Amino acid sequence: MNVRNFSVRRSVIAAVAAVTALTVAACSGGSDAGTDKASGPVTVKVWAWYPSFQPVVDLFNSTHTDIKIEWTNAGAGQDEYTKLQTALKAGKGAPDVVMLEFQELPTYQLTKHLVDMGKYGANDLKGSYVDWAWKQVSNGDKVYAIPVDSGPMAMLYREDLFSKYDLTIPKTWDEYKVQAEKLKAATAGKSFMTDFGANDGGFLTGLSWQAGAKPYTYDTANPAEIGVSVNDAPTKQVMSYWEGMVGSGLADTKAYGTTDFYNGLGSGKYVTYLAAGWGPGYLQSVAKTTAGKWRAAPLPQWTAGANAQGDWGGSSFAVTDQSKNPEAATTVAKEIFGANNAEAWKIGIDQAYLFPTATPVLESDAFLKKKYDFFGGQTVNDVFVPAYKAIAPFSWSPFNSYNFNQITTGLNQAIEKKTSWTAALDTAQANITQYATQQGFKVK
Amino acid sequence: MTEVQIDSAAVAPAAAVPSPRPPLFGRSREAVTGWLFVLPFAVLLVAFLLLPMAYALKLSLYRSTLIEGEHFAWFDNYKQAFQDPLVRQGVGRVLVFGLVQTPVMIGLALLAALLIDHATSRFSRVFRLAAFVPYAVPVVIGTLMWGFLYGQETGPFSLLHIDFLSSSWVLASLGNVVTWQWAGYNMIVLYAALQGLPREVYESARIDGAGPVQLALRIKTPMIGSALILATLFTILGTLQFFTEPLILQPLNPGSITQHYTPNVYAYHQAFSFQQYNYSAAISFLLGAVVFVGSYLFLFATRKRSAL
Numbered sequence: 001m002n003v004r005n006f007s008v009r010r011s012v013i014a015a016v017a018a019v020t021a022l023t024v025a026a027c028s029g030g031s032d033a034g035t036d037k038a039s040g041p042v043t044v045k046v047w048a049w050y051p052s053f054q055p056v057v058d059l060f061n062s063t064h065t066d067i068k069i070e071w072t073n074a075g076a077g078q079d080e081y082t083k084l085q086t087a088l089k090a091g092k093g094a095p096d097v098v099m100l101e102f103q104e105l106p107t108y109q110l111t112k113h114l115v116d117m118g119k120y121g122a123n124d125l126k127g128s129y130v131d132w133a134w135k136q137v138s139n140g141d142k143v144y145a146i147p148v149d150s151g152p153m154a155m156l157y158r159e160d161l162f163s164k165y166d167l168t169i170p171k172t173w174d175e176y177k178v179q180a181e182k183l184k185a186a187t188a189g190k191s192f193m194t195d196f197g198a199n200d201g202g203f204l205t206g207l208s209w210q211a212g213a214k215p216y217t218y219d220t221a222n223p224a225e226i227g228v229s230v231n232d233a234p235t236k237q238v239m240s241y242w243e244g245m246v247g248s249g250l251a252d253t254k255a256y257g258t259t260d261f262y263n264g265l266g267s268g269k270y271v272t273y274l275a276a277g278w279g280p281g282y283l284q285s286v287a288k289t290t291a292g293k294w295r296a297a298p299l300p301q302w303t304a305g306a307n308a309q310g311d312w313g314g315s316s317f318a319v320t321d322q323s324k325n326p327e328a329a330t331t332v333a334k335e336i337f338g339a340n341n342a343e344a345w346k347i348g349i350d351q352a353y354l355f356p357t358a359t360p361v362l363e364s365d366a367f368l369k370k371k372y373d374f375f376g377g378q379t380v381n382d383v384f385v386p387a388y389k390a391i392a393p394f395s396w397s398p399f400n401s402y403n404f405n406q407i408t409t410g411l412n413q414a415i416e417k418k419t420s421w422t423a424a425l426d427t428a429q430a431n432i433t434q435y436a437t438q439q440g441f442k443v444k
Numbered sequence: 445m446t447e448v449q450i451d452s453a454a455v456a457p458a459a460a461v462p463s464p465r466p467p468l469f470g471r472s473r474e475a476v477t478g479w480l481f482v483l484p485f486a487v488l489l490v491a492f493l494l495l496p497m498a499y500a501l502k503l504s505l506y507r508s509t510l511i512e513g514e515h516f517a518w519f520d521n522y523k524q525a526f527q528d529p530l531v532r533q534g535v536g537r538v539l540v541f542g543l544v545q546t547p548v549m550i551g552l553a554l555l556a557a558l559l560i561d562h563a564t565s566r567f568s569r570v571f572r573l574a575a576f577v578p579y580a581v582p583v584v585i586g587t588l589m590w591g592f593l594y595g596q597e598t599g600p601f602s603l604l605h606i607d608f609l610s611s612s613w614v615l616a617s618l619g620n621v622v623t624w625q626w627a628g629y630n631m632i633v634l635y636a637a638l639q640g641l642p643r644e645v646y647e648s649a650r651i652d653g654a655g656p657v658q659l660a661l662r663i664k665t666p667m668i669g670s671a672l673i674l675a676t677l678f679t680i681l682g683t684l685q686f687f688t689e690p691l692i693l694q695p696l697n698p699g700s701i702t703q704h705y706t707p708n709v710y711a712y713h714q715a716f717s718f719q720q721y722n723y724s725a726a727i728s729f730l731l732g733a734v735v736f737v738g739s740y741l742f743l744f745a746t747r748k749r750s751a752l
Contacts, residue, residue, distance in 0.1 A: 082716045089721070110510060199698045224511050258696050263597040398510065401717045405703060412699025416611045440511030 041068040042328045046336070047084070048099035048317075049076040050148075052351035056344050060336050067328050069336070077101070078401070088113050088320070096323035097332050100145060101315045102136040103202070103396045103404075108318065109144050109220050110398035115319040118143040120330040128339035132393045133357045137316050139220045146333045149354040150314030151276025152388035153206050156283060159295045159376065161191070161271045169297050173241060176300045180250035183271060189249055194272045195264055196242055197256030198411040201404025202312045206276065207242075208235040209310030209394055211302055216397045217444065226397060227444040228433050230407065231425035237302070239411070243421035253415045262286045274299065276312035277384045281353020284374045291373065296380040298387060309390040314357070342366070355384060362388070397432075399439065406431050504725035521726035530704035531727060535734075538706050541615060542683035549623050550676055553630035558660045560631075561638040572635065575628035583625060587692040590621045594696070609697040621689050626682070630675045637671035638664055673746050677739055684735050687712070707731045 046069050050056070057071045072095065074080045081104060087093035088111070100108065108114050122143040126134055129147055137145040157169070165186045170176035180193035197203050208215070211234035217227030245251040252270065254261045264270045266287040273283060275296075283294065301308060317333035319326050337344055339358035348354040349367055356362055362385055371377045397403050410424030419427070436443050507517035525531050556575055560568040578586060593599050594608040594617060601608070608617040641664065649663050665672075687708040694701045694709075703717070704710040707727060715724035 078717065085716070085719055089719075199695065255696060255698065259592060259595050260597045267597075269597075399718070401719075405713070405717060408698055409702055412697070413702075414699075416699040418611070418699075438509065440509040 041066050042325050043068050043070050044097060044323075044325070044329050044332045045069075045095035046071045046097045046099075046317075046332065047074040047080060047095040049073050049080060050099070050348070050352050050354065052347055055347050055351070056336060059344055059347070060332070064331075064335075067331060069332060081401070084320075088322070092322065094320045094322040096325070096329040097317050097319055097336075099148075099315055100318050101202075101313060102147075102150075102311075103205070103400045105137060105145055105316065105318065106218060106220060106396050106398040107400055108320075109139075110223050113321050114144045115321060115323065115326045115329070116142045116144065117146070117319060117326075117330045117333065120327050122146065122330060122334060125334060125339055128358050128360060130357075130359065130389055130391075132311075132391050133314075135393045136314070142220075145316035145318040147314070147316045147357040148337045149278065149348070150357045150388060151202070151206070151278055151312040151355060152384050152391060153210065153274060153276055153299045153310055153312055154279075154380075154383045154387055155272050155297050155299055156275045156279060156294050157272040157297060158268060158290070158293050160293045161268055165271075167271070170300045172304050173300045173302055177241075177245065177250065180245065181248075184248075184250055191268060192252040192264075192270055193245070193250050194274055195252045195254050195256070195261055195270050196246060197261070198253060198415055199255040199257075199408050201400075201408050202276075203256065203274070204407055204411065205404075206310040206312030207274070208238050209392070210299060210308050211235070211238045211310075212308065212392070213238070214394075215403070216395050218395050218397055220398075223398070224440065225442045225444060226436055228397075228429065228436060230403070230432060231422070231429040235425060236422050239421040239425060243414070246415065266290055276314075277355025277388065278313060278353055280372060280375065280380055284353070284372075292376050294375050295378055296375060296383045298383055307386075307390045308392070309387045311391050311394070314355075355388070357388075397436075399435065402435055403432060500725040500728060503722050504729050506722050508722055517722075521723050522730065524723065525727050525730055530710060531707060531730075534704050534707040534710050537615070538684055538686050541619065541686060542680055545619050545622060545683055546676060546679045548619070549627050549679055550630060550672065552623065552627045553675065554634055554665065554672065556627070556631045557634035557638055558664060561635060561664070562656055562660065572632070575631050577628065578625050579629040579632075581625075583688045584692055586625050587621055587689045590617075590624070591693055591696055594693075607697075609693065609700055611700040614697070614700040618686075618689050618693070622682075622686075626679070630679070633675050634668060634671055637668040641667050673743075677742055680742065681735060681739060684731070684738065 041064070044067055046057070048071065053071065053073070057069050060067075060069050074083050074095075080099070084094060084098060088108075094113075105114070118138070118141045123141055125146065126138075133147045133150060137143060137147050155170075161167075162169070165183055167179045167182060168175075170179050176193065183191055183193055205213075205215070213232055213234040215228070215230040215232065215235065219225075242251065246253055252264065254264060265273060265283065266289050268290075273279065275283065280294075280296065284291070298307075299309065317336065319329040319333055323329045335341060337348060337354075337356075337358075339360050342361070342364065345356055345358075345361045345364075346366065348356065349361075349370065356367065361367060368381055368385060369379055370381060372380050406428040407425075410419070410428045411421060413419055414421040414424040433443050504521055505516060505518065506514055507520055508514040556571075560572050581589075593601065596602050596605075596607060606613065608614070645663060645667070646659060649659055654662065685708055686706045690701050690705045690709050691712065694703070694705070703713045708731065711724045711727040711731070714720040714727065
């Protein structure tokens, strides 16, 4: 190249300058467009990952002239929390109202990112929720979130396979194991009683919760003190039981949410699925081919005749400290899946398969008497609603991601036979204690 | 089209004629023009590499706890990283991985490049394209696909009854994904270098009695030494920063692909799962230093062969 022509060179320089300017402009673009005009409805940004959520948003917007919801699905679970943490750390970019699972609430309460909705009248709702659910989201008169759905546990089972192999519905975990042995003998080990998803912290906690585990003693009113006992006797009892089930080839260990797990549910490889209240809808979508063959029964008990229950999952709407209009945001949190919003809950129950926390919805005929074709016409909520009401209060740590991580990592390594199950819990206890101390907590 | 572009890119550094370096701050119009040409790159470099690095460096010198807030901590995070057995495990794992992975992949790429350089049939063109296709598949998609293929219930290898993601197999399974993804790319780099070689040398070698194997091993391979070194360097850099594949496959077996599987995965989880941004920044900086020193040493050790 021998470009000596001055004008050509000038145009090259101009082009380079133009490209640079464009690049810089592109980088600085995308400024916040959240400012509202003085008139017109207030915009409230909501992050949530409920299925079939758009019609619920549309319903809210069509029934409110002063508030308009702008909904974003920022990912399910940890994906959303990661984005939320980043936005909170950055000081901007967080929504007004955010969907948070119960176990995540103390994390955000501790860092003071949640608005106390008690100031905006949220305490009026207290009577619409059972005690344990309201305690998950509040501390005295301070209300940090409005409960939406929860996950009381039950045993979903294949009725056809139960009668084929002459199994009876187990009332206790001992009976459950007996049936599992019978199944193993009848199928030469091809079928398992269930799949134990050691990758799901919520599932593991739900099972321990039923046995009376109290992994954390934590009061948000006294945030610098915490009691840690993730290896307490009930947890060890539960995990020793499952160590035996897995070790004798009675339960499989495929991670939940994987193709192998879904296939097992559909193929009859697993004859029971220890599920949460949202489980029936979930099962229906992942094991379509088995429609009509499933039934629901209460979770087996540790003590015969007892009615101890645990929760797996469940979520709420909280208002973040970045909200410019916390009052409007509180209205959204309270009303979008409101305790008396039967129309929204119709969508929530029939399309999203949520298990409602609000008593008026729980006790409505639309929910209690709903027949599920997938369960051969059974009214499965007969099983789940009493379970929900029998759940004992439970407290989480303000570092639940770390907690779940330690428990699941430990148990997964135990499954890989790198350690025993109870030793894995002891390791988790030591790691979590060390972490909490490093974080400045006084560990009791 | 793609190959042509890579052609020039790969061969250029090796073939460039060294020229006397112009004065950096010359008064001439050429210098100004030069700087204007560099400007777009410089702006992006500063905005997306240097500034974030400076911010990460600052983060790594602080320590923030849930209860006591943030305070300046000098090199406490680095001290912790040096003493953290999980960091050491991760570094050890990527080193083992790199020691096996690099020769296997470069060997395969070289073999394939020599073969298609030798054969000029239509088949070689099809093969060249087929080997390159995995590189065109985004890493996340490719890894997800392998996740399905490794499945024990439905995967095509399910008849083998091997749990490819169990602790004893997982490193090899990950190595397979990486090789699948990158061998074709490295093959193209090496093939491009082969195409740039003067044909007269082959002819004289043949006249001297060299067969195709001797030609490949004694003439072609040494002559593309600098491209080989470049490909090896990129592979080493890639294995040290091993991240996407283990992160994507983690949910399939969190017991064998732990959250501290590689230093990068560990740093990611420290920051985005546990909000330990400061510690994460320190691990990342340490890793960056190791990568920098490692690649410098490699280039220094091979300086006679490479023109880099």
